[in-house]
Amino acid sequence: MLELYHSEPNTFFLKPLIALHEKQARFESRWFDADNLEHFTARFSDAAEANLHLEREGPLLRHAGTLISNSFFMLEYIAEALPGESLLPDSAYDRYRMHASGQFLGAHLGSLVPILGCVKYLAPRLAAMDRARLDACLEQVAPQERRQNWLALLDGTYTPQILETARERLKFPVARVESQLTIGPWLAGPRYSIADIDAFAMLRVLPDLTPSLVNPQATPRICDFLARIEARAAVRAALATSRSGKPAQHFVPGVEPSRWG
Amino acid sequence: MSVHLYHWEPNANSGKPMLALAEKGVEFESHYIDLLKFDQHQPDYLKINPDGTIPALVHGDRVLTESTPMMEYTDDAFEGPPLRPTDPVERWRMRWWMRFFDSYFAPSASMIGWSIFVGPAVRQRPKEELEAAIARIPLESRRIAWRKAMFNEFSEAELAESRRRVLFCINILEEHLTRHEWIAGTTYSLGDMNGFNLGYAMPLSQPDYCNDTKTPRTMEWLRRIYERPAAKKIWALGRTAMAQRVKFLERPAHA
Numbered sequence: 349m350l351e352l353y354h355s356e357p358n359t360f361f362l363k364p365l366i367a368l369h370e371k372q373a374r375f376e377s378r379w380f381d382a383d384n385l386e387h388f389t390a391r392f393s394d395a396a397e398a399n400l401h402l403e404r405e406g407p408l409l410r411h412a413g414t415l416i417s418n419s420f421f422m423l424e425y426i427a428e429a430l431p432g433e434s435l436l437p438d439s440a441y442d443r444y445r446m447h448a449s450g451q452f453l454g455a456h457l458g459s460l461v462p463i464l465g466c467v468k469y470l471a472p473r474l475a476a477m478d479r480a481r482l483d484a485c486l487e488q489v490a491p492q493e494r495r496q497n498w499l500a501l502l503d504g505t506y507t508p509q510i511l512e513t514a515r516e517r518l519k520f521p522v523a524r525v526e527s528q529l530t531i532g533p534w535l536a537g538p539r540y541s542i543a544d545i546d547a548f549a550m551l552r553v554l555p556d557l558t559p560s561l562v563n564p565q566a567t568p569r570i571c572d573f574l575a576r577i578e579a580r581a582a583v584r585a586a587l588a589t590s591r592s593g594k595p596a597q598h599f600v601p602g603v604e605p606s607r608w609g
Numbered sequence: 610m611s612v613h614l615y616h617w618e619p620n621a622n623s624g625k626p627m628l629a630l631a632e633k634g635v636e637f638e639s640h641y642i643d644l645l646k647f648d649q650h651q652p653d654y655l656k657i658n659p660d661g662t663i664p665a666l667v668h669g670d671r672v673l674t675e676s677t678p679m680m681e682y683t684d685d686a687f688e689g690p691p692l693r694p695t696d697p698v699e700r701w702r703m704r705w706w707m708r709f710f711d712s713y714f715a716p717s718a719s720m721i722g723w724s725i726f727v728g729p730a731v732r733q734r735p736k737e738e739l740e741a742a743i744a745r746i747p748l749e750s751r752r753i754a755w756r757k758a759m760f761n762e763f764s765e766a767e768l769a770e771s772r773r774r775v776l777f778c779i780n781i782l783e784e785h786l787t788r789h790e791w792i793a794g795t796t797y798s799l800g801d802m803n804g805f806n807l808g809y810a811m812p813l814s815q816p817d818y819c820n821d822t823k824t825p826r827t828m829e830w831l832r833r834i835y836e837r838p839a840a841k842k843i844w845a846l847g848r849t850a851m852a853q854r855v856k857f858l859e860r861p862a863h864a
Contacts, residue, residue, distance in 0.1 A: 400709070400781070402705070402708050402709060402712060402713065411698075414698050416698075416701055417705065418704075418705055418708065421701050421704045421705055421708070422701075424700070424701070424704065425697055425698075425700075425701045428697045428700065429697035429698075440682055440685040440686035441671050441682070441686070443681070443682070443685055444673055444678050444679070444681065444682040444685070444686075447675070447677070447678030447681050447682075448673075448674075448675040448678040451675055451677065451678060451708075451711075452675070455712070491777075517749075520749070603712075606716070606750060606753075607716050607717070607720070607767070607770075607771070608716065608720065608750070608753055608754045608757065609753045609754075609757065
């Protein structure tokens with residue numbers, strides 16, 4: 349049995365939904381309301397790999413009793429373990445590019461995109477909630493880094509200056525993806541792969557969050573890349589799992605920015 | 610096709626592909642890049658890796674610059690014993706732990722290491738020389754890291770948090786090794802090589818927390834990796850006292 353625990357189909361949650369639909373895999377959708385911190389009210393497992401989310405928040409895939417976490421490695425797992433359309437590049441070097449892309453974008457987009465998205469959409473929802481109930485819920489969250497990520501949305505951590513720095517730092521990964529797309533239409537070789545799913549899920553919200561950075565004039569290849577992936581049947585099916593009708597307005601805190609500053 | 614590896618000491622990121630190549634049985638031409646002399650920011654090296662980070666693997670006309678993906682490539686592209694499990698769950702677990710070592714353990718352990726080793730090793734040079742060295746660094750994130758190390762700008766709060774995280778890692782690694790023989794599960798893999806490179810000195814840097822009494826499974830895991838011929842071969846390439854620390858893992862003569 350295959351079960352996916354996920355919230356609205358955006359960023360980290362969108363990735364496995366696309367891959368499972370690309371594979372035409374039969375799976376049970378276990379939707380939870382991350383805006384209301386529903387995922388903290390039930391413990392899935394005591395396994396470190398399930399509770400210590402390396403992305404801080406994200407989907408969990410349960411397959412034959414094993415819980416798989418981390419959205420990029422989940423993509424690799426789906427690509428390697430499930431039958432169906434191959435989602436892996438064909439050559440060793442292109443598979444290296446896939447791994448390198450996942451690592452690079454995981455660190456950069458995985459930390460910066462959720463900051464901008466959470467501040468714009470999640471923070472106002474949290475602010476409207478009963479603070480005592482919110483604090484009681486967050487108090488239970490472990491490890492503490494995961495709890496801190498949520499508290500940061502309430503305690504004024506994200507000043508206009510911090511947000512400006514986040515936007516400034518996004519220029520580096522965005523420029524690198526735009527440059528990669530001059531080599532070919534996909535990020536890891538001549539064929540669509542999980543590297544593209546991984547990038548798409550984080551990049552597709554940037555025209556909304558930083559319109560001056562990602563737009564058809566500034567980043568024509570990224571915009572074309574997004575449109576090509578958006579048109580895929582599996583992507584439309586993944587986005588159609590949204591309960592709000594506006595999946596791109598739902599974010600969870602992401603990867604911790606570099607501790608070195 | 611020729612294989613060239615540009616690396617510093619068999620330690621952390623440089624050591625990861627060194628050990629993977631040795632375990633795979635791949636002969637490579639070693640190019641020692643002295644991190645403490647900032648060789649990695651010199652024009653000759655920037656022609657190979659414009660980001661100015663080490664290691665870099667050049668296989669024929671391919672240039673690879675990310676150390677953990679480089680390890681997967683080593684297993685993928687060359688003949689030799691498999692370095693990754695065939696079972697998809699074990700493969701996922703290997704990758705999860707490599708990311709945990711890389712993104713959670715390493716930044717904290719290296720902050721401590723840079724504050725006590727790398728920083729003092731370069732700090733006595735003239736300030737102008739250090740500023741010029743920083744100005745040559747291509748990546749902003751690396752400029753920030755080097756500035757902190759050179760001018761000892763780590764706050765006590767940052768270092769305390771790094772120590773807390775390192776101890777957390779020591780504990781969950783020990784717990785993991787009570788349930789699994791190796792990082793991935795039943796198979797020695799890239800996950801063990803990654804963890805060994807980042808953590809082989811833990812018994813020396815954290816002797817009160819990582820030792821035969823408190824973390825016996827971690828100690829045994831480190832020793833089993835150290836005793837492999839590939840590890841012996843790679844650590845013999847070390848030129849500094851830092852790499853020599855690995856000898857701490859020799860079993861006592863009476864054992």
